[in-house]
Amino acid sequence: MSIDKDTVKHISKLARISLDDKKVDSLSKNLSSIIDFIEKLNELNTDKIIPLTSIIEASLSSRKDEVNNEKIRDQILKNSPEKNEEFFVVPKVIE
Amino acid sequence: MHDLAKKTLCSLVEGIKKKKFTSEEITNSFIDNSQKARKLNTYITTNFDNALEKAKNFDKKGNFEGLLSGIPIAVKDLFCTKDIKTTAGSKMLNNFIPTYESTVTSNLWKEGAFLLGKLNCDEFAMGSSNETSFFDNVINPYGDKLTPGGSSGGSASALAANLTPVTIGTDTGGSIRQPASFTGTVGLKPTYGRCSRYGIVAFASSLDQAGPMTQNVEDCALLLEAMSSYDSKDSTSVNIKVDNYKKNLTEKVKGLKIGIPNEYRVEDMPDEIDHLWKKGIEFLKDAGAIIKDITLPHTKYALPSYYIVAPAEASSNLARYDGVKYGHRSKGDSLVEMYENTRSEGFGDEVKRRILIGTYVLSSGYYDAYYIKAQKVRQLIKNDFDKVFKNVDAVLTPSTPSAAFKVGDKKDDPISMYLNDVFTVPVNLAGLPAISVPAGYDKNRLPLGLQLIGKAFDEQTILNLSLAIEKRAGFKREINEWWKQ
Numbered sequence: 369m370s371i372d373k374d375t376v377k378h379i380s381k382l383a384r385i386s387l388d389d390k391k392v393d394s395l396s397k398n399l400s401s402i403i404d405f406i407e408k409l410n411e412l413n414t415d416k417i418i419p420l421t422s423i424i425e426a427s428l429s430s431r432k433d434e435v436n437n438e439k440i441r442d443q444i445l446k447n448s449p450e451k452n453e454e455f456f457v458v459p460k461v462i463e
Numbered sequence: 464m465h466d467l468a469k470k471t472l473c474s475l476v477e478g479i480k481k482k483k484f485t486s487e488e489i490t491n492s493f494i495d496n497s498q499k500a501r502k503l504n505t506y507i508t509t510n511f512d513n514a515l516e517k518a519k520n521f522d523k524k525g526n527f528e529g530l531l532s533g534i535p536i537a538v539k540d541l542f543c544t545k546d547i548k549t550t551a552g553s554k555m556l557n558n559f560i561p562t563y564e565s566t567v568t569s570n571l572w573k574e575g576a577f578l579l580g581k582l583n584c585d586e587f588a589m590g591s592s593n594e595t596s597f598f599d600n601v602i603n604p605y606g607d608k609l610t611p612g613g614s615s616g617g618s619a620s621a622l623a624a625n626l627t628p629v630t631i632g633t634d635t636g637g638s639i640r641q642p643a644s645f646t647g648t649v650g651l652k653p654t655y656g657r658c659s660r661y662g663i664v665a666f667a668s669s670l671d672q673a674g675p676m677t678q679n680v681e682d683c684a685l686l687l688e689a690m691s692s693y694d695s696k697d698s699t700s701v702n703i704k705v706d707n708y709k710k711n712l713t714e715k716v717k718g719l720k721i722g723i724p725n726e727y728r729v730e731d732m733p734d735e736i737d738h739l740w741k742k743g744i745e746f747l748k749d750a751g752a753i754i755k756d757i758t759l760p761h762t763k764y765a766l767p768s769y770y771i772v773a774p775a776e777a778s779s780n781l782a783r784y785d786g787v788k789y790g791h792r793s794k795g796d797s798l799v800e801m802y803e804n805t806r807s808e809g810f811g812d813e814v815k816r817r818i819l820i821g822t823y824v825l826s827s828g829y830y831d832a833y834y835i836k837a838q839k840v841r842q843l844i845k846n847d848f849d850k851v852f853k854n855v856d857a858v859l860t861p862s863t864p865s866a867a868f869k870v871g872d873k874k875d876d877p878i879s880m881y882l883n884d885v886f887t888v889p890v891n892l893a894g895l896p897a898i899s900v901p902a903g904y905d906k907n908r909l910p911l912g913l914q915l916i917g918k919a920f921d922e923q924t925i926l927n928l929s930l931a932i933e934k935r936a937g938f939k940r941e942i943n944e945w946w947k948q
Contacts, residue, residue, distance in 0.1 A: 371823070376819070379819050379823050379826065380819060382826060383819055384799070384802040385803060385807050385810070385815055386803035386804055386806075387807065395816065395819065399820060399823070401877065401878055402816070402820055402877060402878065405878050405881075406768075406837075408763075408767045409764055409767050409768060409771075409836050409837065409840055410836075411764075412761075412764060412840060412843070414836060414839035417839040417843060418839070418842060419835050419838030419842060420838050420839070420842035420845060421838060422669070422699075423845070423894030424656055424701060426701065428698050429695075429698070429702075431695060440562075443562035443563075444562075444788075447558075447559055447560060447789035448787070448788055449786060449787070449789075449790075449792035450792070458787055458801065459797055459800075461798050
């Protein structure tokens, strides 16, 4: 199946990546060839197969429900592009 | 002094313990080699001054009890290192300085090693040639126009050029084994869950594993032992005892059954790869192993299913790069515009491609047709291996369908680039351990590797078989150090 330019624009919107028209063009070709490649899977009948969701056979372990009071706010904020005391700063969202 | 940099990890560890040389001497010799090898472009960040200080401190009052006492190690720049820039080869993280350490690297430091620097890789580990790195491509010591493979290409080149005694990489679809094969070095992808993923920049979380890259099999056993551990910070880490891989290493493999899968004889495979594979079979027969023909019927569907599963997970994992909490940020009038500009400017072309494919296969109306379908095929691939491992102890295949290719050769054709990983990807889908061991040369005297695939958590058997191959292949890296300045 080919991925037309409108589809590229739609998924780039979903993925929050802005693209110029030239990029949309080349991606439409690239992505179509990749989708063609992965559609080889349609040769296989998988009606009765259960999808593999985890390669680990053991179930996930749970930890004790204890308060882990690490004070790491400053560490978390350390790499933020813009901050104000203890907050991340982003462009205005509410008028 | 330079001969020190050519020694194996095991002989360096032993030499330090016996006080034949100091950690400072070793560290100086790797720093010296690294500084003369800028043409290879292996380092993104160096940590030389710090490493020298650590070495001097070690020589004054070192603890000789660790598995890696006094050893400097450069690692792939996908491992978070506390207070040292970690970029994942991306502009997006060009200013990111982690405030914490990955479990795997902290395991190395606990055993007495210290950080020499951070090595170049494909952006977010997405690539098979190291050409997608924001910090330019890495050159293979085997030739000034050759790629080292990828995504752990900087690691493979640095190791092959003796810029670091050993290194660690990560492998999502072949990113340790393929560059190891391209540079005449040993690379092992452990069983999924053997090494903690905590602190490794995530690509496709159900496939990613860290692993050792070394000059020989004995070093590989030692480094695997040092880096592996159960870790409660990684919910998919498996609590199984880490073996004494080095102590238990033996080339006595008599009676082990080795499967040869017919499906790995792919179209257009060069004769020399087929020839190498036959040689590998002869080596193992000579060591007393029993060779069996086996079938892994869904092999040809591994790559297409990988190129659904991996981008789907990547698109979800990389959603975190939004310009708010860390990493690159671009300007925008609204929040959404800021997101879109940040991600457009911060990610390179291949990463964008994969995020978009992943978004597409997970999007409403396509999820069942692509993503669920791929997970079903993944189950079939795992079933193939489960069945085979009832009758054999390991599987032998070539590591790659060709030797190292030239820079630029496959850059504009994603499918031909993806085909590089045809022999390595099935193992990641099935979560199994596999190793690439250098076994010969192609007609241009470029190294070629053989791959051994083992049962889950049976890294020891594939290490032992690799040792048997290593002893018989008599492979020697032949490089004239043309890059030295």
